[in-house]
Each structure stands twice: as C-alpha cells, then as structure tokens.
Amino acid sequence: MNNKEFITKLAKRCGMAPADAAANVDTFVGVVTERLKENDQLNISGFGVLEVKMRKERLSVNPKTGQRFLVPPKIVPAFRPSNKLKDKFK
Amino acid sequence: MDAKLNHSDLSALLAKEANISGAKAEQFTKAMFDLIIEGLEKDGIVKINGLGTFKVTEVASRSSVNVNTGEKFEIKGHRKLTFTPADALRENVNQPFAMFEPVEVDDSYTDNDEDVESIDEETAAESVAETVVEEEATEEVREESIAVEETAQERFIPTEEEMPAEEETPAESTVAEFEEEQPVEDVPQQETVHVIEEPASQETEEVVEESLPEEAAPDVEEPETETVAVAEPEKETKAEAAPVKEKTADVANEKKPALMPEKEKKSAGITPAPKKNGGGRGWIFITILLLLVAGGAYFMLNGNGKKEQKPLVAAKVEGKREKPSGNNSAAANTVAPVDTLAAAVPDDSVKVMPEPEEEYRFVMCDELAARSVKSITIADTLLYEAVGDLAMHTVENGDRLTRIAVKYYGDKRLWPYIVMYNGLKDPNGLCRGMELAIPKLKARK
Numbered sequence: 001m002n003n004k005e006f007i008t009k010l011a012k013r014c015g016m017a018p019a020d021a022a023a024n025v026d027t028f029v030g031v032v033t034e035r036l037k038e039n040d041q042l043n044i045s046g047f048g049v050l051e052v053k054m055r056k057e058r059l060s061v062n063p064k065t066g067q068r069f070l071v072p073p074k075i076v077p078a079f080r081p082s083n084k085l086k087d088k089f090k
Numbered sequence: 091m092d093a094k095l096n097h098s099d100l101s102a103l104l105a106k107e108a109n110i111s112g113a114k115a116e117q118f119t120k121a122m123f124d125l126i127i128e129g130l131e132k133d134g135i136v137k138i139n140g141l142g143t144f145k146v147t148e149v150a151s152r153s154s155v156n157v158n159t160g161e162k163f164e165i166k167g168h169r170k171l172t173f174t175p176a177d178a179l180r181e182n183v184n185q186p187f188a189m190f191e192p193v194e195v196d197d198s199y200t201d202n203d204e205d206v207e208s209i210d211e212e213t214a215a216e217s218v219a220e221t222v223v224e225e226e227a228t229e230e231v232r233e234e235s236i237a238v239e240e241t242a243q244e245r246f247i248p249t250e251e252e253m254p255a256e257e258e259t260p261a262e263s264t265v266a267e268f269e270e271e272q273p274v275e276d277v278p279q280q281e282t283v284h285v286i287e288e289p290a291s292q293e294t295e296e297v298v299e300e301s302l303p304e305e306a307a308p309d310v311e312e313p314e315t316e317t318v319a320v321a322e323p324e325k326e327t328k329a330e331a332a333p334v335k336e337k338t339a340d341v342a343n344e345k346k347p348a349l350m351p352e353k354e355k356k357s358a359g360i361t362p363a364p365k366k367n368g369g370g371r372g373w374i375f376i377t378i379l380l381l382l383v384a385g386g387a388y389f390m391l392n393g394n395g396k397k398e399q400k401p402l403v404a405a406k407v408e409g410k411r412e413k414p415s416g417n418n419s420a421a422a423n424t425v426a427p428v429d430t431l432a433a434a435v436p437d438d439s440v441k442v443m444p445e446p447e448e449e450y451r452f453v454m455c456d457e458l459a460a461r462s463v464k465s466i467t468i469a470d471t472l473l474y475e476a477v478g479d480l481a482m483h484t485v486e487n488g489d490r491l492t493r494i495a496v497k498y499y500g501d502k503r504l505w506p507y508i509v510m511y512n513g514l515k516d517p518n519g520l521c522r523g524m525e526l527a528i529p530k531l532k533a534r535k
Binding site: 001002003005006009010013014023024025026027028029030031032033035036037038039040041042043044045046047048052059060067068069070071072073074075076077078079081085086088089090 | 095122137138146168175179185
C-alpha cells in the first residue's frame with residue numbers, strides 16, 4: 001500500500017476529501033517529527049512506540065580499499081511494534 | 091523534551107495544528123493507525139510520505155544451541171514488523187549531528203568510548219543552542235553555522251591530539267616495563283646458574299679430595315680402602331637425599347647390604363688397573379668414582395621406587411621376609427598393595443560408619459591372613475560377593491562412584507561392585523538423582 005492508496009482509503013473511512021486527508025496526514029507527520037526532534041517518545045497503544053535512538057560513532061572500513069572511516073554519531077528514528085502487533089504478524 | 095506522549099496527546103497536538111476539533115483529530119489518528127495495520131495485513135507494506143515505510147519482513151529459521159543442555163534446536167522462521175524512516179524524518183531527527191561527515195582516519199586512531207561520550211554531551215548541548223538560535227534572525231544563523239563548524243573542528247582536533255598522547259604513554263610504559271622486567275628476569279637466571287653450579291662443583295671437589303689421598307698411598311690394599319672410602323660418601327649422599335623423602339634410617343640400612351656386594355665386585359675388578367698404569371691412576375680413580383656414583387644413583391632411583399611404597403608398610407613381617415630373599419621389585423610391588431590395604435583398613439575404621447564397615451574390616455583381616463604373595467587389586471579380582479542390599483544411595487551433586495564406595499565400604503577401590511550390582515552400562519555416566527543399590531559385600535572363599 002503506497003501513500004496514494006493510503007490517503008484514499010483514509011479519506012473514505014473518515015468521510016472527508018482526499019486532499020483534506022492528505023493535509024491532515026502531513027500535519028500529523030509534522031507533529032510526529034517535531035516531537036521526535038525533541039527526543040519525545042510516542043506511545044500509540046495497540047500500534048507501537050515511535051522514538052529516537054542514539055547511535056554512537058564508530059569506525060568502519062571499506063573492505064575494497066581498506067580505508068578507515070570514522071562514522072559520526074547520529075540520532076535515528078525507531079519504531080518498536082507493540083506486542084499485540086508483533087503477535088499479529090508472527 | 092524526553093516526554094512520553096500517548097495517543098490522545100498526539101491527537102490534541104494534531105487538533106491544534108490542523109485547526110480541527112479534538113474528537114475529530116482523535117478519530118482521524120485512530121483511523122490512520124488502524125489503516126496502517128490493515129494495510130500491513132493485506133499488502134505487508136505501508137508507505138507514508140514524510141514518515142516512513144512499515145513493512146512485514148520474513149526472518150529465516152536458524153539453528154541455535156540450548157545454553158543449558160547444549161542441544162541443538164531450530165529457531166523457526168517468523169515474520170517481523172520493521173519500520174524504515176523516511177529521509178525527511180531521518181534528517182530532521184538527526185539535525186544536531188547534521189554537520190558531521192564520515193571522516194577518513196589513519197590507522198593510528200583507536201576507538202575510544204570516552205571521546206564518544208564527550209562529543210555526545212557537547213553536541214547535545216549545542217543542539218539546544220541551535221534550536222534557540224534558529225528561531226532568531228538568519229544572520230545569526232550564518233554566524234552560528236560558522237561557530238558550529240569551528241566547534242566541530244575543535245571537537246575533532248582534540249580527539250586527534252589526544253591520540254598521539256595516548257599512544258606515547260603506553261609505549262613509554264611498556265618500555266619501562268621492559269626495563270623493569272629485564273633485571274627481574276636476570277636475577278633468577280643468575281641464581282639458578284649458581285644453584286646448579288654449586289652442587290656440581292662441590293661434588294667434583296669431593297671427588298678430587300678423595301682421589302688425592304688415594305694417590306698418595308700406593309699400597310696394594312688401596313682398593314679395599316677405596317671401596318670403603320667410596321662407599322662412605324655414597325652413603326652420605328644417600329643420607330642427604332633420604333631426609334628429603336622421609337624415612338632415612340630404614341632406607342639406608344636396607345640399602346647398605348644391597349650395595350655392598352656390587353661395590354666389592356667393582357673393587358675386585360678395579361684392583362689390577364692401578365698396578366698397570368701408575369701415571370694415569372688419578373684419572374682412572376676419577377672415572378671409577380664417577381662410575382660408582384652413577385651406580386649409586388641408579389640404586390638410589392630403584393630404591394626410591396621401593397621406598398615410595400614402603401611408607402605404607404604396616405604388616406612388616408611379610409615385607410621383611412621377602413626383601414632378603416630377593417630384591418625383585420616386582421615381588422615388592424605385589425606385596426605393597428597388601429600392605430597398603432592393611433594400613434588403609436585401620437585408618438578407615440576410625441572414620442567411617444560402623445555398621446557395614448565392621449563386617450568389611452573383618453573380611454579384610456581374613457583376606458590378609460589368607461593371602462601371602464598374591465597380587466591383589468581388589469577391584470578387578472572378584473574376591474567379594476554381593477549379598478543383598480546394604481543401602482540405597484541417591485546420587486547427588488559431586489558424587490562419584492569412588493566416593494560412594496568410600497562412604498559405604500571405606501575403600502574407594504570397591505566401586506566396581508556398585509557398578510556390577512546396579513548393572514550400570516557406563517560407569518562415567520552417573521546422573522544426579524540416580525538411585526543406586528549398594529550391595530553388601532562378603533568375602534568369597
């Protein structure tokens with residue numbers, strides 16, 4: 001299911017125009033992004049947890065050339081599915 | 091900041107941002123997550139622009155090992171829900187670290203956790219500063235970006251500066267260690283050399299001293315005196331060696347008669363030699379002395395073999411009877427176990443439970459009386475019969491057959507009877523909780 005299908009179905013389900021649904025989804029994604037930027041943890045019951053994780057810096061070696069790179073630390077968004085959802089797809 | 095938000099919090103935020111009612115926002119978000127789950131069930135993949143992709147992936151089955159039992163088992167393949175964040179979300183979240191690029195480093199750099207943590211703290215502090223600054227004018231942003239670049243450079247420079255310093259210090263320390271170690275190693279080496287040399291030199295000195303007076307007296311009776319003289323130092327060496335292995339008197343006394351005949355033979359063989367060669371006498375004496383010393387050492391070694399078994403001799407009559415008859419070490423060996431038995435039984439009788447073991451002791455005494463020179467290994471020869479159950483034993487942690495045998499019979503060598511009686515196929519495969527019937531043993535006549 002790609003984004004277009006998702007918007008269409010969501011609009012149908014909520015009884016609104018697809019454009020409005022798309023706008024709402026964008027707004028929601030914006031809200032989620034802002035919260036994650038603030039290191040917040042978003043618990044959505046029945047679905048899972050959206051959070052950010054810290055990745056430390058590390059050394060990586062290019063196996064072909066043997067060059068060593070210091071990969072900088074970074075913060076990555078992560079999703080942990082709830083147990084309910086996990087069991088559903090097991 | 092580090093807050094935990096739930097569904098309704100998110101809906102409230104959405105309502106505020108999108109200017110819709112709270113109830114509608116909640117309904118919308120609920121519909122959204124339900125639809126994501128439905129989409130995952132139907133297609134296995136749901137893509138939302140700006141957020142990311144939810145995907146169900148297959149995890150192949152793999153074999154693993156049970157850490158408790160060591161058994162191999164298969165972890166079955168299953169499906170797993172994964173989330174790949176969209177680039178936009180990724181970049182937004184990683185904004186505090188956005189200015190970092192992978193840097194090529196030379197081999198000297200080693201990974202250091204302390205550096206990482208310090209960087210993290212700095213960047214975390216900066217990210218706060220950045221977010222504050224971003225809300226202000228663009229000029230300041232430019233300045234700030236310059237400042238960030240500078241700080242970034244600063245951040246990397248200290249790490250690189252630290253590295254050589256770190257490298258040097260261990261190198262120095264290792265050098266210091268080497269320096270320290272070398273004298274330490276030298277000392278024992280020298281010592282050992284001394285230790286080795288000293289006894290050798292003493293021996294040679296003794297030999298020289300002994301040989302000198304012998305040269306001075308050119309009588310025919312020399313050989314006899316020699317043998318006495320030679321025998322004496324040898325006995326001395328024995329006396330010296332004997333205390334180390336305990337029991338000095340017995341061993342020395344027993345060996346003297348044994349050694350004497352050989353020495354006499356040698357001396358008899360030697361007597362012509364000094365007559366023929368007057369000039370090279372000293373050398374011959376020295377070689378003879380060395381030979382005798384070697385012979386003495388050989389006897390010592392043989393004697394030690396006997397001596398190790400002798401301390402256990404309790405029934406001395408048997409032992410003494412046989413030693414004069416012949417020095418056969420084999421005969422002595424066969425006797426030894428009997429003696430050890432005799433010695434072992436009274437010892438055990440003090441320690442072990444009285445009931446089963448009294449009977450056993452009587453049995454042993456009878457056996458001893460009956461046997462004279464038979465080679466005895468209790469375990470292998472079927473000297474006992476199993477007569478009914480003595481006890482039931484439940485195997486516990488740390489139990490071994492020998493230990494159980496000691497507990498019930500006072501002799502660990504009787505363990506094979508337990509194996510036989512229980513029909514154990516693998517004596518080594520004793521399991522905890524195993525019930526063992528301990529047989530009552532009776533001497534077979």
